[in-house]
Amino acid sequence: MSENQDILVELNNDELQELVQMYYPHKRKFHVIYSFLQTSLKSKSVHGMEDFVQIYSPNGSWRYDGTFIASMPSHGHDIVAHSLDPSGKNLTDGLKFTKRFKFGANSSRDYTLFYAIHEQFSSKIAEVFTETTNYEVEFDEVEMWALDQEEALTFTSKDWEIPAAYIEEMVSSEITLINSVWPHRYRDSENKHRDWLTVGLGYGVHLKSTGNLVAWVKTSCLGQLCALQTLEEYKRRGYAAALIKRMSYELAKTDLDPCALVTLENTASKNLMKKLGFKKLYNCVFIGVFNKK
Numbered sequence: 001m002s003e004n005q006d007i008l009v010e011l012n013n014d015e016l017q018e019l020v021q022m023y024y025p026h027k028r029k030f031h032v033i034y035s036f037l038q039t040s041l042k043s044k045s046v047h048g049m050e051d052f053v054q055i056y057s058p059n060g061s062w063r064y065d066g067t068f069i070a071s072m073p074s075h076g077h078d079i080v081a082h083s084l085d086p087s088g089k090n091l092t093d094g095l096k097f098t099k100r101f102k103f104g105a106n107s108s109r110d111y112t113l114f115y116a117i118h119e120q121f122s123s124k125i126a127e128v129f130t131e132t133t134n135y136e137v138e139f140d141e142v143e144m145w146a147l148d149q150e151e152a153l154t155f156t157s158k159d160w161e162i163p164a165a166y167i168e169e170m171v172s173s174e175i176t177l178i179n180s181v182w183p184h185r186y187r188d189s190e191n192k193h194r195d196w197l198t199v200g201l202g203y204g205v206h207l208k209s210t211g212n213l214v215a216w217v218k219t220s221c222l223g224q225l226c227a228l229q230t231l232e233e234y235k236r237r238g239y240a241a242a243l244i245k246r247m248s249y250e251l252a253k254t255d256l257d258p259c260a261l262v263t264l265e266n267t268a269s270k271n272l273m274k275k276l277g278f279k280k281l282y283n284c285v286f287i288g289v290f291n292k293k
Contacts, residue, residue, distance in 0.1 A: 007097045008056035008069060013044050015062070016055055022066055026084065031146050031259045032116050032284070033082045035223035038256070040070060043199040052199055053221070058094030069094050071101060072221060075192040076109035080221070081117065081125065088124045095128045104135055104291035108188035114287040116142070116222060116261055122285035129289050138288040143270070145278040146259035152252035159249075160242040162205060165214070167246055170202030174213055182227060193227070196220050203246050205230075205239045215239035217247050224251070225260040228269075244276055 011019065020037045027034035043052040053072045061067045066084035069091070071077070079101075083091045103112045117125055122139075129135040160167050170178075172194055179190040202218030214234040220226035225247055230239050248258035261284060262269045270280070 006100055007058050008094055008100050009058075009060050011055045011057060011062065011068070013041075016041050016044070019055070019062055019066070019068060022062075022084075028146075028257060030082060030118065031144065031257055031281070032222040032224055032261070033080070033118070035251075035256050035259075036070070036080050036115075036221065038254070039199055039219070039221060039223035046199055049195065049199050052195060056094070056098075056100070058090045061090040065090060067091050067094070069098075073106060074108075074195065075188040076186065077101070077103075077106045077112045078115055078192075078221060079112060080115045082121070086120060088121045091121060092124050092128055095125065103129070103289050109186050110290065111138075112289045114285075114289070115220075116144075116284040117287055119283045119285065122287065126285075126287055134292060136290045136292055138290070140263070140286040140288070142261040142263050142284050142286065144259060144281045144284055145262055145270070145273045146257050146281055147248055147276070147278045149252040149255065149257045151277050152248040152258050155245045155249040160246040162238065162242050164208050165205050165237075165239070166208060167203050167205055167242060170197060170204050170216060170218055172197060174202075174204060174216070177213060178216055178218070178227060178229070181229060181231070193218070196226070201247070201250060203243055203250075205234075205243060215243060217243040219247075219251075222261075223256070225258060228260070240272060241276060244272070248276075 020041055023034045023037055040053045040055060043049045053070050055068055055070045057068050067090040070080040081091055114125060126137050129137050175190055175193045175197060179185050179193050197218055200219030200223060204213045205215040206213055215230035217225055217228040228240055251258040
């Protein structure tokens with residue numbers, strides 16, 4: 001590496017396609033990583049979303065160990081990172097020595113968020129930032145729940161029929177409502193949700209009487225179930241289960257095992273996932289990196 005060359009080298013679209021193919025045999029081991037790479041590849045062909053994500057690899061190491069660091073800087077800096085090398089050395093070296101990113105803040109948010117880091121790498125990545133005096137780090141551990149693609153494809157339209165309501169695909173104009181009650185919202189999160197919908201998928205429950213949207217689920221940048229929510233006065237009507245079945249079926253049609261990340265304390269969601277046939281596989285960690293004040 002020359003003195004002026006950054007350790008992180010950006011992949012072109014053909015190389016990203018190769019990376020997706022490299023991860024295909026591991027799609028049932030690293031569910032959200034594979035679906036994230038699929039979503040990233042799709043975004044490159046969506047008008048206006050070509051720069052939604054940049055995929056980098058430390059010194060091109062993706063070719064032999066699958067190491068990549070993906071940056072999504074718009075509307076809050078998000079990072080997805082993974083490696084097929086359990087040591088994670090290239091992964092941590094890339095984060096330590098890159099000059100491409102300003103960790104800790106951007107114009108939309110006062111922290112950088114590492115998305116769903118697999119439990120085998122979470123402590124290694126955190127150490128990159130805790131071993132300096134410049135950053136503070138926060139952790140949010142979640143459980144990975146997944147449903148086999150074959151099971152999801154057994155769902156039929158009867159499984160998401162709802163009395164006095166119907167499910168239809170989400171449109172961009174509904175994002176304002178969705179973001180307004182999203183528990184993790186921040187100043188620019190509405191635009192983040194809109195980007196996710198543009199490169200992904202969403203479904204909502206509407207009342208037949210008024211057409212009003214009362215429950216929904218959509219994909220995040222990871223390409224999997226996210227933001228499952230029902231307005232308070234419409235809970236306990238089976239809307240969440242119907243939405244999960246519909247979304248799971250649609251994801252399975254794209255050659256994915258549908259999965260969701262559930263917070264450790266969310267017993268109700270975990271019970272629902274279990275009832276619908278999902279299984280808990282492993283834990284992931286969201287890591288927030290803040291500049292010390």
